[in-house]
Amino acid sequence: MAEEVVAQEHEASVASVESVESRATEVSAASAASPVSVAQKVAVLGTGKIGEALLSGMIRAGWSTDDLLVTARRPERAAALRARYGVETVTNAEAAKSADTLILAVKPQDMAALLDELAPHLPADRLVISAAAGVPTSFFEERLPGGNPVVRVMPNTPVLVDEGMSVISAGTHATEDHLLRTEAIFKPVGKTLRVPESQQDAATALSGSGPAYFYFLVEAMTDAGILLGLPRDKAHDLIVQAAIGAAVMLRDSGEHPVKLREAVTSPAGTTINAIRELEKHGVRHALIAALEAARDRSRELASGEG
Numbered sequence: 001m002a003e004e005v006v007a008q009e010h011e012a013s014v015a016s017v018e019s020v021e022s023r024a025t026e027v028s029a030a031s032a033a034s035p036v037s038v039a040q041k042v043a044v045l046g047t048g049k050i051g052e053a054l055l056s057g058m059i060r061a062g063w064s065t066d067d068l069l070v071t072a073r074r075p076e077r078a079a080a081l082r083a084r085y086g087v088e089t090v091t092n093a094e095a096a097k098s099a100d101t102l103i104l105a106v107k108p109q110d111m112a113a114l115l116d117e118l119a120p121h122l123p124a125d126r127l128v129i130s131a132a133a134g135v136p137t138s139f140f141e142e143r144l145p146g147g148n149p150v151v152r153v154m155p156n157t158p159v160l161v162d163e164g165m166s167v168i169s170a171g172t173h174a175t176e177d178h179l180l181r182t183e184a185i186f187k188p189v190g191k192t193l194r195v196p197e198s199q200q201d202a203a204t205a206l207s208g209s210g211p212a213y214f215y216f217l218v219e220a221m222t223d224a225g226i227l228l229g230l231p232r233d234k235a236h237d238l239i240v241q242a243a244i245g246a247a248v249m250l251r252d253s254g255e256h257p258v259k260l261r262e263a264v265t266s267p268a269g270t271t272i273n274a275i276r277e278l279e280k281h282g283v284r285h286a287l288i289a290a291l292e293a294a295r296d297r298s299r300e301l302a303s304g305e306g
C-alpha cells in the first residue's frame with residue numbers, strides 16, 4: 001500500500017519532473033567528471049519515474065553521462081531518455097556486463113523477471129542497488145548465486161526536488177564501501193539514512209509514504225480555509241507556506257516540536273482552541289494507527305502477500 005500511495009503521488013508530480021528535467025539538461029552541459037572518488041559506471045535498470053529522478057539527480061550533481069547507462073523496456077522510452085539526457089541506452093544484459101553498480105528501479109512485481117535476465121551475465125563483484133519497495137535483500141541474494149553485494153534503498157518522491165530521503169540497508173555481502181557508493185548516488189537528491197533492514201518497513205511507513213500524509217493535511221486544511229471564507233488559491237498558499245516555514249524551523253532550529261508548538265500557543269489564544277479540537281477528535285491516535293497500518297502493509301508486501 002505504501003508503494004501504491006507513493007506511486008499515485010508521483011503521478012501527480014509530473015510538473016515537477018518537467019522542471020527538474022530542464023534543470024538537469026542545463027547542468028549536464030557543464031558536467032565534466034563524476035564526483036565520486038572511485039570512478040564507477042552506474043546503470044539504471046527500468047528507468048521509469050524513480051529511475052529517471054535518480055538519473056537526473058546524478059547528472060545535476062555532476063556525474064559524467066559517459067559513466068551512466070540506462071535501460072528501458074520500450075524503445076520509445078529509451079529514445080526519450082537518450083534525447084533528454086544524452087545517456088547511452090543498453091540492454092539489461094549489456095548493463096550487467098559493463099556497469100560496476102546497477103540500480104534496479106522496476107516495480108516489485110517485475111523484479112524476478114529482471115533478475116532472471118541479469119543473473120547469467122552479472123559478475124559477482126557488481127553492486128546491486130534495489131529501489132523497490134518491500135522487496136528484501138534476501139530476494140536478490142537467492143537469485144544471484146554468485147554472492148553479489150546488495151543494498152536496499154527506499155527513496156521518496158521529493159527526490160524530484162533534491163529534498164528526498166533515501167533509507168539504506170546493507171544485504172549480507174554489502175560492505176562499508178558499497179554503502180558509501182550507494183550514498184554517493186542518493187545524496188545528490190536529498191538526505192540518506194542507514195537503518196538495519198529490519199527497520200525498513202517502519203521507515204517506509206514514515207518516509208516512503210510520508211509526503212502523502214502532508215499532502216492529505218494540506219488538502220484538508222485548504223478545505224477548512226474555504227469553510228472560513230477564503231478563496232481556494234489563497235487558502236492553499238497560506239497552508240503551503242505554513243508547512244514550508246514549519247518544516248524549515250523543525251529542520252534548522254534543532255528544537256523539539258513541542259517547544260516550537262508552544263511558541264505559537266498563547267494562553268487562552270486561538271491555537272490552543274484548535275489543539276483542543278485536534279485532541280478531542282483523536283488526530284494523534286489516528287496518525288499512530290495510520291503509520292502502523294502502513295508498516296504492516298509493507299511487511300505484507302515484503303513477505304510476498306499481494
Ligand SMILES: NC(=O)c1ccc[n+]([C@@H]2O[C@H](COP(=O)([O-])OP(=O)(O)OC[C@H]3O[C@@H](n4cnc5c(N)ncnc54)[C@H](OP(=O)(O)O)[C@@H]3O)[C@@H](O)[C@H]2O)c1
Binds near residue numbers: 003114
Ligand atoms: N515512485 C515512487 O515514488 C517510488 C518511491 C520509492 C520506491 N519506488 C520503487 O521504485 C520502483 C519503480 O517505481 P516507479 O514508480 O518509478 O515505477 P515506473 O515509473 O513504472 O518505472 C518502472 C520502469 O521499469 C520499466 N521496466 C519494467 N521491466 C523492465 C525490464 N525488464 N527492463 C527494463 N525496464 C523495465 C518499466 O517500463 P514500462 O514503462 O514499459 O512499464 C518502467 O518504465 C518500484 O519498485 C517502487 O517500489 C518508487
